[in-house]
Every structure is written in C-alpha cells, then in structure tokens.
Amino acid sequence: MVDKKLEAKLDLLCVDLLELVHEIDKTKREQEDHMKEGYLCLAKARYEIGVDRVSQLQYPSEMIASVTVDRKTDQEVDQLEIIHGSRLEQKQENPEEEATLRKRNKTNDRKEQEIDPVKEGKSIGDVSQLTPSINPIHWFGFLVPRALRLAQESFSKAIEDSCALCNLQSRYEHTLTEYRKSRTRQKELDDKLTQDGAPEPETS
Amino acid sequence: MASSRSGKLLAVIGDEDTCTGFLLGGIGELNKHRHPNFMVVEKDTPTNEIEEQLKKFLNRQDIAIILISQSIADVVRHVIDAHVEPIPTILEIPSKDAPYDPSKDSILRRAKGMFSAEDFR
Numbered sequence: 001m002v003d004k005k006l007e008a009k010l011d012l013l014c015v016d017l018l019e020l021v022h023e024i025d026k027t028k029r030e031q032e033d034h035m036k037e038g039y040l041c042l043a044k045a046r047y048e049i050g051v052d053r054v055s056q057l058q059y060p061s062e063m064i065a066s067v068t069v070d071r072k073t074d075q076e077v078d079q080l081e082i083i084h085g086s087r088l089e090q091k092q093e094n095p096e097e098e099a100t101l102r103k104r105n106k107t108n109d110r111k112e113q114e115i116d117p118v119k120e121g122k123s124i125g126d127v128s129q130l131t132p133s134i135n136p137i138h139w140f141g142f143l144v145p146r147a148l149r150l151a152q153e154s155f156s157k158a159i160e161d162s163c164a165l166c167n168l169q170s171r172y173e174h175t176l177t178e179y180r181k182s183r184t185r186q187k188e189l190d191d192k193l194t195q196d197g198a199p200e201p202e203t204s
Numbered sequence: 205m206a207s208s209r210s211g212k213l214l215a216v217i218g219d220e221d222t223c224t225g226f227l228l229g230g231i232g233e234l235n236k237h238r239h240p241n242f243m244v245v246e247k248d249t250p251t252n253e254i255e256e257q258l259k260k261f262l263n264r265q266d267i268a269i270i271l272i273s274q275s276i277a278d279v280v281r282h283v284i285d286a287h288v289e290p291i292p293t294i295l296e297i298p299s300k301d302a303p304y305d306p307s308k309d310s311i312l313r314r315a316k317g318m319f320s321a322e323d324f325r
Contacts, residue, residue, distance in 0.1 A: 017315070021311075021312065024311055024312070025306060025312065028298075031297065031298070031304075032298045038225045039221055042225060054224065055220060056244050059227065062234060063234045065211075065214075065232060065233040067229060068211025068213055068214070069213075069214060070211050070212075071268060078290060078291075080268060083211040084230075136227055136229075136230055151225060152229060155225040155226055155228050156229045158297075159214065162295055162297065163269070166269055166293040169295070170290060170293070
C-alpha cells in the first residue's frame with residue numbers, strides 16, 4: 001500500500017516536472033519575443049534621434065531603481081514578486097531599515113529624515129543635487145520618439161517574464177528535489193523487498 | 205506576513221542594447237558606493253572582468269535576480285554552475301546576437317537527463 005502511494009506521488013511529481021519544463025520553455029519564448037520587440041524599437045529610436053542619443057553615454061550618474069522584487073517566504077517555495085515604485089519611496093516609508101553609520105546623533109535623526117529623507121537612500125550630495133525618481137526614458141530627452149516608449153514597454157514585459165521564470169525555476173528545483181527523494185525511497189523499498197524474498201509489487 | 209520589507213534589485217550583464225533596454229524598464233541603480241547593478245559587455249571585454257563583476261553581484265545582499273545573456277553565460281559557466289544558493293537567482297536571457305537556444309539553457313539541459321531507463325522499470 002505504501003509502495004502504491006509512493007508510486008502515485010512519483011507519477012504526480014513527474015507530471016509536475018514536465019509541466020514546469022513546458023511552462024519554462026513557453027515563458028522563455030515569450031521573454032525572447034518581448035526582447036526582440038524591444039531591440040527593434042531601440043533601433044528605430046536610434047534611427048530617429050541618433051545613435052549616440054540612445055546609448056550608455058546617456059546613462060545618468062545618479063540612478064534609483066523604480067522596479068524591484070520582493071521575496072515572499074510564506075509559501076512552500078519562495079516566490080519573487082515585482083514591486084513598482086522607486087527604492088527611494090520605499091526607503092522613505094521605512095527609514096529605519098537603512099542603519100547608516102552616520103547616524104551618531106539620535107535626536108537629529110527625525111529632523112534629518114523630515115528635512116532630507118532622500119539621504120537615507122543616498123550617500124552623497126544634498127537634496128538639491130539628487131535627482132528624484134524619474135522615468136528612465138527621460139535620460140534620453142524629454143520629447144522622445146514613440147519607438148523608445150514602445151521599447152520601454154517591451155522591456156518592462158521582459159522584466160515581468162524574468163520574474164516569472166525565476167519563480168518557475170525555483171518550483172522546478174524544489175519539485176526535482178522531491179522527485180529524487182521519493183525515487184531514492186522507492187529504490188530502498190524495492191531493494192528491501194527483494195532481499196526479503198517477497199515478490200515485487202505490481203506496478204499496473 | 206513572512207516577506208521582506210524592502211525590494212531587492214535585478215542586475216543585468218549583457219551588451220549595450222540589453223542593458224539599455226532593461227534600464228529603461230527601471231531596474232538600474234547606483235548604490236551608495238556608486239556601484240552599478242549592471243555591466244555593459246563589449247566584444248573586447250576580458251573574461252576575468254565579467255567573472256569578477258558576476259561574483260560581485262553574487263555577493264551583494266541587495267540583488268535578488270541576475271540577468272545574464274546566454275552567450276556571456278557560456279563564458280562564465282563555471283561561476284554559474286558553482287552558484288547553488290536560491291538567492292540571487294541567475295537567469296540566462298537571449299540577446300540580439302544569440303537567440304534563445306533551449307539546448308544551451310541550463311534548466312532544460314538538466315531536464316533532458318531527468319529520467320533514465322531505470323526510472324521506467
């Protein structure tokens with residue numbers, strides 16, 4: 001009876017593994033399609049406004065991410081979730097998280113946070129020097145071609161696909177580990193039955 | 205609720221277009237030490253620089269996902285294979301020059317050898 005249950009579990013795990021592999025392949029192809037779209041739009045934008053206007057030369061010297069991931073640990077397998085909203089805003093909401101060594105005078109902390117909450121997320125410059133969280137598209141100018149906006153949309157979708165792929169990968173690794181443990185257990189039971197001289201249980 | 209309070213970053217290692225695209229998507233950041241979470245790899249970028257940067261990303265506590273072009277991942281495969289922790293997750297992505305090749309993907313390659321003849325006895 002135990003063996004039958006184990007076999008049923010192995011069957012389910014096999015099916016799960018194959019479904020996950022299929023899902024991973026499908027999501028990778030979707031990600032590739034979004035990225036191809038993005039590359040094409042970047043090329044169109046370069047054609048419209050110039051090669052150097054859409055290149056690493058336009059990257060600013062100050063950058064804050066507006067897309068991050070949050071790790072959820074309340075499920076069997078840790079899952080990652082995309083968060084939209086700058087890290088600057090996150091740090092303003094949770095200023096106590098950034099325990100900087102420069103917080104020597106506790107009485108001034110609150111004032112510093114009120115006057116200059118931005119400093120929690122930055123180590124240099126005063127508020128006037130720091131750029132607030134802005135749309136990265138503005139690094140390339142304020143009147144940007146439509147192709148650049150489309151490129152941004154495509155890569156945003158690619159980022160979501162990336163997060164989904166990481167979650168699928170984690171689930172795949174977890175399921176594979178479970179499968180291998182169950183398989184090892186089944187082999188141990190089979191070996192034990194063989195040693196005891198009992199006939200092998202029917203598999204059908 | 206069992207979840208982290210602040211978001212973690214996505215890092216990217218790829219050619220200029222790949223980095224520009226993902227940075228447009230909003231993942232780019234320079235941390236308080238002015239270290240970026242991206243690396244633009246040119247044709248003449250030495251392998252040891254890519255290795256070093258990947259190792260730096262792997263050691264950073266504020267990065268949850270590392271996106272790396274598949275063609276670049278092939279060059280630093282030994283570093284990727286040696287990484288077994290779940291976080292940060294290394295994800296191989298296609299690039300303009302190297303479209304998605306399932307035969308080279310690390311997960312799908314392992315899936316090929318998932319079952320042996322003995323499994324079906």
